[in-house]
Amino acid sequence: MIKNTWYVAAEPGEIATSLLSRLILGVQVVIGRTESGQAFALEDRCPHRFAPLSLGRVVGERLQCGYHGAEFNPAGQCVSVPGQANTPSNAHVRSFPVVEKQGYIWIWMGDPELAGDLRSIPACFYRSDDPAWVGGYGHFESLQVNFNLINDNLFDITHAEFVHPESFGAEEMRIYRNAEPGEAYIDQKTTYTIAEREIVFRMQSLNMPGGPFYRWMVATSLGKNEYTGPVDLDMEVSWAAPTYTSFLLNARPAGQPREQGVQVCNMHSVTPASDFTSHYFYRSVKDYGPAELVEPFMQGVKAIFE
Ligand code: FES
Structure with missing residues (x-):
């Protein structure tokens, strides 16, 4: 497992009202927010009698076992022990750098001295944090698989033709x-560029029947329940090291310019829990439609990924 990189630790909603305990790179971590809103991540084990700190509570700017x-600040230092005038200076919990960006709470499990390098937070996830794009979150906790097999699946577009004909379509994916x-x-071609940290594919399929998901995009963009005409589709797939994939879909009635297409972006990230288990997060957003469309959109997206 790669340690010196940023991984998704949590969705913002997971720590909005409670502490979260999650196994990340073999370490059980408690993730939370102080009362002023600062996100923190500590090893989920009190140094006194090893109680999980996630069973405690936030008191002001501290986590109370x-x-x-005993109380700990976001850096993991014990700052108060009930009944003692002095706080032992060596009472300390391991803390992990966290940052909030691209719609997630990210964690750095490696050398903290290197955590200032934010390049591994994928730029292609920017729509996750852009108010012009609305949608939702989903994740699978502790899938029984090494993270690289999920990476393989996301990077491997060849499976879509056979696994997703009832959503993304078969012909379009060829x-x-x-x-x-x-x-x-x-x-009818795929082009690709390879950079230091990112590989980007661009695919176009004009005047095709369109898989059901693309037809749904076009229908809802027109305010209709159904669209049966031909579809023009562009897709940009960005894979960013080590575990991030973004799928940007642009669909419109055949013959319309690309600029008039409506867009959906599905962003996927994988966080290793251990050598044999992984957390799989997805974030799906779209750039069109009324607020009432978000729920059916997320239902459709969940049905595909699940
Ligand atoms: S286990 Fe005793 S204070 Fe945490």
Whole structure:
């Protein structure tokens, strides 16, 4: 497992009202927010009698152990022990750098001296934090699989033709077979660019039946329940090291310019829990439609991923 990189630790909603305990890279971590709103992550074990700190509570800017009430600041230093005038200076819990960005709470499990390098928080996730894009979150806790197999699945577009014909369509997905270097959108082709941390595919499929999900995008963009005409589709797939994939879909009635298409972005990230278990997070947003459309949109997205 790669340690010196940023991983998704939690969705904001998971720590909005309570503490969260999650196994990350083999370490049980408690993630929470102080009363002023500062996110923190500490090893989930009190140094006194090893109670899980996630069973305690936040008191002001401190995390109070639920067993004997010792209190720790976000840096993990014990700052108060009930019944003692002096606080032992060596009473300390391991703390982990956290940052809030791109719609998630991120954690750095490696050398804290290197945590200032934010490049591993994928730029292609920016829509997650952009108010012009609305949607929801989902995740699978502790899948019984090494994180690289989920990575394989997300990076491997060849499976979509066979696994997702009832959502993304089969014919549309075959364009991966015609891949070549470049960054243009070309009908019935896939082009790709490779950079230091990111690989980007661009696919285009014009005047096609469109998988049901794309037809749903077009229908809802037109305020209709159904759209049966041909569809033009562009898709940009960005894979960022080590475990991030973003799928940007642009769909419109055949013949309309790309700028008039409506867009959906599905962002996926994988956080290793251990060598054999992984947390799989997804964030799905769209750039169109009324507020009432968010729930059916997320229901559709969940049905695909689950
Ligand atoms: S176990 Fe935490 S204060 Fe005793």
